[in-house]
Amino acid sequence: MKLMLLRRLSSRLAFKQTVTFALLVLVIAWSAYALLARRIYGQIDEELQDRAIAVRSMLQIRAGSVKWLNAEADPEVRAHFERSMRYYELLDDEGRTLDASRAMSALHLPASSALPLSLQPDHNTWQSLTAGNTRIRILDEPVLGLAGRHFLLRIGTSLDEADEDCHRLQLFLFALVPFIILAHAANAWIMASYSLRRLELTSAAAKQITPFDLSTRLPVSGRGDEIDELSISLNAMISRMQSSFQRMTEFLRNLSHEIRQPLTVLRAETEQALRLGSSETNYRDMLSKQLEHVELLARTVSDLMELAQSEGEQVKLQREKEDLSELVQAAIDGMRPQAGERGIKISGTVQQNVIGAFDAGQIWRLLLNLLDNAIKFNHAGGHVDVILAVHHDAAIISVSDSGSGIIAEDQAHIFERGYRAPSARKSKVPGTGLGLHFAHGIAEAHGGRIEVGSVPGEGSCFRVSLPLLPASMSGETPTSTAHWDAPIN
Numbered sequence: 156m157k158l159m160l161l162r163r164l165s166s167r168l169a170f171k172q173t174v175t176f177a178l179l180v181l182v183i184a185w186s187a188y189a190l191l192a193r194r195i196y197g198q199i200d201e202e203l204q205d206r207a208i209a210v211r212s213m214l215q216i217r218a219g220s221v222k223w224l225n226a227e228a229d230p231e232v233r234a235h236f237e238r239s240m241r242y243y244e245l246l247d248d249e250g251r252t253l254d255a256s257r258a259m260s261a262l263h264l265p266a267s268s269a270l271p272l273s274l275q276p277d278h279n280t281w282q283s284l285t286a287g288n289t290r291i292r293i294l295d296e297p298v299l300g301l302a303g304r305h306f307l308l309r310i311g312t313s314l315d316e317a318d319e320d321c322h323r324l325q326l327f328l329f330a331l332v333p334f335i336i337l338a339h340a341a342n343a344w345i346m347a348s349y350s351l352r353r354l355e356l357t358s359a360a361a362k363q364i365t366p367f368d369l370s371t372r373l374p375v376s377g378r379g380d381e382i383d384e385l386s387i388s389l390n391a392m393i394s395r396m397q398s399s400f401q402r403m404t405e406f407l408r409n410l411s412h413e414i415r416q417p418l419t420v421l422r423a424e425t426e427q428a429l430r431l432g433s434s435e436t437n438y439r440d441m442l443s444k445q446l447e448h449v450e451l452l453a454r455t456v457s458d459l460m461e462l463a464q465s466e467g468e469q470v471k472l473q474r475e476k477e478d479l480s481e482l483v484q485a486a487i488d489g490m491r492p493q494a495g496e497r498g499i500k501i502s503g504t505v506q507q508n509v510i511g512a513f514d515a516g517q518i519w520r521l522l523l524n525l526l527d528n529a530i531k532f533n534h535a536g537g538h539v540d541v542i543l544a545v546h547h548d549a550a551i552i553s554v555s556d557s558g559s560g561i562i563a564e565d566q567a568h569i570f571e572r573g574y575r576a577p578s579a580r581k582s583k584v585p586g587t588g589l590g591l592h593f594a595h596g597i598a599e600a601h602g603g604r605i606e607v608g609s610v611p612g613e614g615s616c617f618r619v620s621l622p623l624l625p626a627s628m629s630g631e632t633p634t635s636t637a638h639w640d641a642p643i644n
Contacts, residue, residue: 165351169344176343177336184328192321196292199317200281203294206239207310214245214308216300221245221254242291242311248304259311262286264293283314290314353382361389369397417523421445423492470600474512474624479550480505482515483543486522490530498535501526505543509550511623517597518621522552524590525617529556532579532615548623549603555616561609569607570595594619 213236215222244255244264252260262284280295293311300306356374363371372393373386428441487503494501529539537557544551561569565576572592594617598605602622609615 164354165344165347168347168351169340172343172347173336173340176339180332180335180339184332188321188324188328191324195317195320196314199292199312199314200294203292203310203312204279204296206312207294207296207308209236209239210243210308210310211296211298214298216245216253216298216304216306239310242293242309242313244309245298246307246309248306253306259309262291264309284311290318357382357386357389364393366400369393369400417519419493420489420523421449424489427492470517470596472514472517472600474514476510477513477515477518479509479511479513479518479552479621480507480543482513482518483522483541483552486519486526487541490523490526493527494530494539497530497533498537499530499533500538501530501541502538503541503543505541506545509543509545509623511550511621512625513601513621514597517600521594521597521619524594525554525619528590529554529558529615529617532556533558537614545623550621550623552619552621553616554619555614557614560611560613560615561607562611566607566609570605 213223240256242256242259242262244259245253247253264284278297282293282295284291284293290313291311292314293309296308296310298306298308353374353376360371360373372390375383375386375390377383424441424445428438428445484503484505487501487505491501526539526541533539533556539557540553540555542551542553542555559578561576562578565578568574569576569591574592595605598619598621602624603620605617605619607615607617
């Protein structure tokens with residue numbers, strides 16, 4: 156049970172503080188008792204000195220006889236004198252008793268061995284004796300008689316009252332000290348529990364944080380103390396972890412989205428090669444096209460991995476001299492099998508020899524995203540028209556479809572990451588809301604732009620404008636980049 160209690164931090168703190176406080180209280184109590192006891196017994200000694208003065212004032216020694224003058228004193232002095240005479244003895248310089256009270260005679264005190272020293276002027280000595288159950292404090296004080304003769308006056312008093320006072324003081328301290336320690340222990344435990352209550356709340360909040368739900372944050376009281384600093388630091392760490400998990404989730408979604416379309420193209424071309432290929436030349440042509448698609452697919456995955464591992468949120472380009480006409484035509488041919496399965500016709504009007512510095516992998520992703528959407532959101536028997544033309548030193552790619560179209564309210568958001576129009580969500584067409592976002596980012600990274608025009612129920616037209624940079628840009632990474640709206644990791 157003790158070990159269980161001490162496992163809690165509040166109990167350990169209260170216990171350690173109580174032990175320290177108890178030691179301090181014991182030292183203070185012992186010191187207080189020592190000082191008070193010394194004061195009590197010191198008052199006894201002072202009282203004996205006063206009694207000695209009173210006795211000496213009433214004492215007259217002549218020719219070895221003692222005469223008392225108390226009858227001539229005032230009543231107050233006489234009363235004090237009578238109280239002082241219970242323990243009284245007068246010795247000469249040879250140690251003979253000249254006069255003594257009955258109580259003192261009953262003690263049978265021997266002459267002091269240091270009698271010569273005791274008879275020296277202003278040399279008082281003290282001794283404590285026990286007679287039966289009574290402790291007696293005795294003062295030996297030298298007295299000068301006639302003819303310069305020295306005598307020793309012994310005055311004593313009982314210590315019973317002083318001992319009783321010290322005993323009561325001990326009982327009082329023995330009762331008070333444990334009460335103080337117990338009260339402090341209770342207060343220390345309450346204060347420790349109250350102070351650590353916020354840690355318990357923090358612990359409870361931390362238990363609710365899982366890899367699948369990182370939205371919970373640790374409470375911050377606003378006091379600016381160490382617990383708040385700890386909570387703020389942990390919240391910052393949780394935010395970074397949440398961002399990392401979100402980026403990882405986005406990366407997996409992006410990867411799934413980006414490789415699905417090229418794989419669909421590869422599958423369609425493979426099936427077409429198996430179905431229509433009749434000679435080695437045809438197979439070699441098909442395999443050559445598929446190898447190009449595989450290389451583009453590998454480049455896409457590599458770009459996604461690089462983007463996932465980077466701290467920034469930019470599309471980085473590796474421009475090379477490319478024939479945009481071949482890329483557009485390859486994308487059209489690659490998507491024809493998928494469109495044919497849905498009864499959709501793809502037509503292309505491609506201007507030849509459109510040469511410029513492009514990132515072939517990124518342009519391939521852009522084209523597949525646009526064509527995939529044009530096919531998915533079209534209807535059976537519909538059509539998709541692709542046009543590539545050059546206008547004012549810019550390549551213009553337009554992808555038009557006869558699909559359901561996009562309402563004006565949605566056109567302002569379709570390029571946002573993860574956005575899907577309500578009509579798209581209600582339909583059973585699969586999607587992640589990333590394709591147009593990537594297309595927009597790729598166009599901007601090339602220094603171009605992408606626009607949409609759509610009439611609900613009649614179809615949509617996406618228009619991409621890409622500047623034709625000179626071929627000298629080949630192999631260089633331009634400074635123009637596009638920022639994603641959210642990180643990928």
